[in-house]
Amino acid sequence: MIELKRIYYTNDLAYSTNDLSKKGWTILLTKKGMYLEKSEVEIILIEYQMIFQYVEQNVLNQIIIVEMNLFCEPSSNYIRKIDLKINQELSSLIQLLFTRFETKDRTYLVEPAIEMIIRKVFRLNISTLKEYFEIFKLIAFIKENLSENLSVSDLAEFMHMSKPTLNRFCLNKINTVPQDLINDIKITLAKNLLESTDEKIFEIGERAGFFNASAFTIFFKRSTGLSPKEYRQNYFDSWKEHSLTT
Template identity: 25%
Template sequence: MQDKQIKVLIADDEPLVRQGLKAIVDWSKYDMEVVADAANGETAWEEFRKHHPDLVISDIAMPVMDGMELLKKIKEASPETKVLFVSCHSDFKYAQEGIRHGVSGYLLKTSFNEKEIDSYLSRLQAEIKQATAPLRPEASLDVSPELKEQLIGWLSGDGENEVQSWWRRLEKKHPFLRFPLTVIHLAGSSAERLADRMPERLIRGSRLLRFQLGEQGVILLVARELYPECGDWLRKLQLPDEELVTNVRDGLRSAEEKLETIRMLLLQHRYKRDYGLSVADCPNNIVEAVAFMLAHLHEPISAADVADHVGLSRSYFSLHFKRSVGVSFLDFIDKRRLEQAQTLLASSEWRLQDIAEHVGIPDSKYFSKWFRKETGLTPTEYRQQTKIHP
């Protein structure tokens, strides 16, 4: 498999310098590509957050934000990123401060030469490739495909009775899971990419395990003593909220507590994404109530049934459900039933009676009346307008 190319960002307020660097260097020789360039430090920082380059080549003296400030921000957000300074000045003060903040090299614009550039880029290529090389199989962070499939099956409602034995097998393979644990859920557009670029210091020692779950994001199981470092890394990412959502549960001790936490974090994310439930304000019993409701939409369930299932009084459940979800129990369940009915009408040949029963309204006449009230169309009219033809 071909190695991933090293991404390069060039920042300089002189267009000729930016164009010259892009033109005179044979970037492919170093497995590199220039993904962006910027005329000042502030724009460079925006491009950095957008592209997450492995190497930044930056002038020191730039308008809006200078190279030294850019270096500090990059190193705070991503310590593993390499920064190479270029400047017209040979003042030792610049070099000294840059070294103190983690710069990887210092090139003078007045004495650019191919040999010096080649020396820097060859060295940085080797350092970056070593830092981002895949882990050896025996040191992999990722859980085995078999164990991941079993987790997904359990989360989908299969193998409920087998989950404890599944966890024991996981503990046997990864002994740190037997001790106090932190569970971190990463979601959003950057979750998997960031999980693939974890700093090396967090990977060492086999005290971190990762479930990459596609649209559901990434679950990290972290030895509790490692969490402060992991938390620092997450805080320094400085990504927009829509790119990364982080939810953390710390100090988990029993297997039951750890398993339930994993399940709840993933359910909370799903319901936040699909139904607008607030992850921060939604208690576990309300999340559990939503799971029960969705699994029993085909039955004529009541608020009292759901409240009893989660161990709450009907009045307390109704009040807290509306506070957490933003709509009443009846409005929420009606909307879910309507969505299912619309899907079945548009995509299946089911009889109205079968669809009515499937969404928990066994009386087809009442179903038709209810559907028209909700949509302004009879089920037959809706089907005719939306039918998906093969």
């Protein structure tokens, strides 16, 4: 059974993400037609913090946001939105759902209707979703084992793929090769730790899979143009300047 947490509807697009700490995936249903007009509808799986940006960038007249207990960690560097295909049956069901919201029909059981729509959409998109969830699984594996100095061979073994197959899989889904994926996750972790902790440089390097501070510094500077020490100093200087002007 699909577990729904909260359903949010608006026809004035005054939606804003009030809780920036929220993470995870939501279902976003959109309609481009005006009140009671039958028009184009879509459904996407989107990372929570991307909703406001997506709504701002697209000409939408109405939206339904469905928060769910869907536990898979997104990768903000790669995948934050998954377009889901719908057929005529689903289009009609989504149109009906919007109509019930528009007319405030309290006899219409919204949650069972949404659960049915999501279940049908997931079934229709099962092969696509499986591939994306494989990517999430791969990213989670890298993050959990980053201090072990992972190699592409380690990833291929974990995914039960040959290295060429893994290479094609990553290029197809996230437009990058496995080694670059590892490096990007290392850099993201290092930046976060430099910004949010007072850990020593060598300690951060160890957590990112480097066995000495020198190798970590060379890698970090090659990727960012700054040494870890310079990056941390620049970050805090910018933060102080921002605090003084606000």
